[in-house]
Amino acid sequence: MTTLSEENYLKTIYHLGQQGTIAVSTNAIAEKIESKASSVTDMVKKLADKNLANYVKYQGVSLTNLGRLTAASVIRKHRLWEVFLVEKLHFSWDEVHDVAEQLEHIKSLKLVNELDAFLGFPTHDPHGDPIPDKNGNYTLSKSINILQMEVGSQGVLVHVKDSSDVFLKYLNKTNLALGDAIKIMDFEPFDGSMIIQTNSNTINISKEVAKNLYLSH
Amino acid sequence: MTTLSEENYLKTIYHLGQQGTIAVSTNAIAEKIESKASSVTDMVKKLADKNLANYVKYQGVSLTNLGRLTAASVIRKHRLWEVFLVEKLHFSWDEVHDVAEQLEHIKSLKLVNELDAFLGFPTHDPHGDPIPDKNGNYTLSKSINILQMEVGSQGVLVHVKDSSDVFLKYLNKTNLALGDAIKIMDFEPFDGSMIIQTNSNTINISKEVAKNLYLSH
């Protein structure tokens, strides 16, 4: 049985290292999880003892198959709960993350499977992230970052990389939402900013913002 | 902010001591929570430090107003989640308790209030226990224990005192469910057993079972 803390580490390693396949440094984990490298070293040893991670001193951490499956299960729960909160309980997409961080650790196979069915087997969460199936598998939709698109081309916003409430509140303020049709009007090489047009208005977005917006092919 | 463990202690003290109003012994708490009296002493000091409990050495523990409110909030969440699991996710009443034990500790005021609304503001959980409102208040329905009823009288099963899965599975097996009309056919003074009749059949129940069945006035 995995603890809450172990599950958070597994998720972090999964996200940092291509589903946990490539080794990540203790420092990188510490930064993401907002702890210290020494704490990470301790935990990573425990994960290795439990056959959840591969750990070689000074050479970083990756996940075992078991670790990967466990991480995917937590991520599956996180994203299903986010859908539940938005679709059924009137949460907006910037309010769900903290609650989902708690709910993702609830242990009940029946609960997650029934929830999945109750929600109509959703494939993506409110931020456009794919929901892994029971085996931890998902097909990544072939969206592309808005910075790679040609001026004059169009697409639909299907994914935001950053799910922090501060970023999502910014998008709310500028009236950008998942599903919006977007046309690239101009790109400024000096600072990487863009001018984009939605159904409702034309706005200027910084490169920082653009990095997080993904449109359907 | 209360921890998961603190919340479980508060709930236990609340249940053992008439909403926490009368002092309960460390031993009683230890037995209910399946820990040891020495562990309870430690925790109870912490609860007193946090102004959640009144504790006088060797004289047991009761709850402060804050402690009572916190306990009621946890119980509210427990029972709302039980309703959710049964009404929306096809759980049966003997499957909900362990999952609700986990879900009751999720911290989000918006979540519990939206859940309440989503469920249509239920007043009772799947075992007939009342759901406290936001202020911790509830009206106890005036059901009576089946052992107090006259032979020949009738009532509707509205509450089961024991919510353990082993007891509920027994009721399932004998085809007894909340809402069933029940007629008392006979009472045996020797062992306190009863013969009762439902719509579907006539059954003999032991005193142990009868103690846990409450019928509407």
Add this chain to the structure above:
DNA sequence: ATATTTTTTTAGGGGTGGCTAAAAATGAGT
């Protein structure tokens, strides 16, 4: 190649929440 900086691990320690065993207080029986 060697020195310096950066990264990572180890050593030692703190808070929480549990335990056992010993000591202290309480309560009952005579």
Add this chain to the structure above:
DNA sequence: ACTCATTTTTAGCCACCCCTAAAAAAATAT
């Protein structure tokens, strides 16, 4: 009132998960 059994607390310990500071290894610069 005093003894004995029971209840409760205290003392000391452990696992978990985090920390800071020091040591060790690795990476980088000269």
